[in-house]
Amino acid sequence: MTVPLVTILDDEPAIRTMLADALTEAGFRTMAFGRATEFEAALRQANPDVCLVDLSLPDRDGLTLVHRLALEQGATVIIISGRAQVQDRVTGLELGADDYIIKPFDPAEVVARIRARLRRGTPAPQTGEVARFNGWTAHFDRYVLEDESGAETPFSHAEGEVLRLFLERPKRLISRHAMQEALGGAAGESFDRAMDVRISRLRTKLREDPKNPRLIKTIYGAGYIFLGDVGWG
Template sequence: MTPRIALLDDDPAIRSLLSEALTAAGMNVATYARADAFEAALRAAPPGQGPDVCLVDLGLPDRDGLAVVSRLALEGGAAIIIISGRGQVQDRVTGLELGADDYVVKPFEPAEIVARIRARLRKAPVAAQGRVATFGPYTADFDRFTLSGPADRVPGGDATFSQAEAEILRLFLERPRRLLTRAEMQEALGGSASDSFDRAMDVRISRLRAKLGEDPKAPALIKTIYGAGYIFLGEVTWL
């Protein structure tokens, strides 16, 4: 299946450069100069036919790029790679905390973007046992990026999760009742040892707990083992 890439950047030279490189790499590319057109196209896409990866610039003429990233992460499905001239550590940390999967600082080589997209696509959350998992009263669907459960725990009975959250949830569901160290999670998720990686992972785990209706002070499913890592305590069945 041809990867679908959505590129949001107001610089026509960058849109042209990346579109040419990604098309040459065998990808289907749609480009946008404004956030409103980008978001309208995503809303209009039929189910299952949206982009696999979104490349988002932060310096947009009609919207704060971080707000776009945050919305994409909440809606779930596509991997998110920020491409930005903002190179400060805090900008990178904020982008990752809001749900981005990767952050590339301009200027960059198109080959680097191609490589990073391919890396994200290789990490699509496909569990070896299946695409749907049940644990307790919950069902996680990795095709639809949805979490279903009792309405008193999952708001509305159905919530979406981002690809970054899906990767972490999949790690837990494939290794229930086993300590996962931060080093193991870092290796599995392809991160580098850094404060920004740790903070982004903590935020994503916190979001997963919230979607599961967990008590943040005494979570029942995702337990923190201080100084060691995490343990997922649910009984998991793959469908």
């Protein structure tokens, strides 16, 4: 079994060392970087399972980097930041981050969050990496949606988590609480808003009519239901 690789991007050497030590002791492989340019260069050779990203970087806007990682890299992206405002957390999640940890933190909490994310990212036994529904094909191994003509539209890891949840439970009501339980993260305004944004983006990519979506229906006060016919494999 391959040991998961966690990359750490933070400009504070003490934090990089603390995280690397905790993760190594927990059985992960690690690579640590102080600048975004070094981190991005390493990604040309490495395929991390989890990226820990600080938002306050000396050479790059952290939020922009998070958004690109979520769309292109396919790794789980966890923000670690001193920015504690609700809006900062919401923005990070909206841009595709999978989790948001506020400094100062306990390294054991980071390890636990990473393990939980990796468990949630493991496909359920009855499903695979390709799902077909209503003229669409979702490639979870490449993070793209393919239409009937073969045109492809990328989706982020975070959007993929929501899409997989719908495709694994077609024609069943999924409550907000059930989504929070399945996808993780603290319940509350930031989680709800992040889910609204991810579902809105999925609808756009599936070319849904925002006023009358055919596939992802909102059941006001209850949750969501996916009405497509789904086949895996």
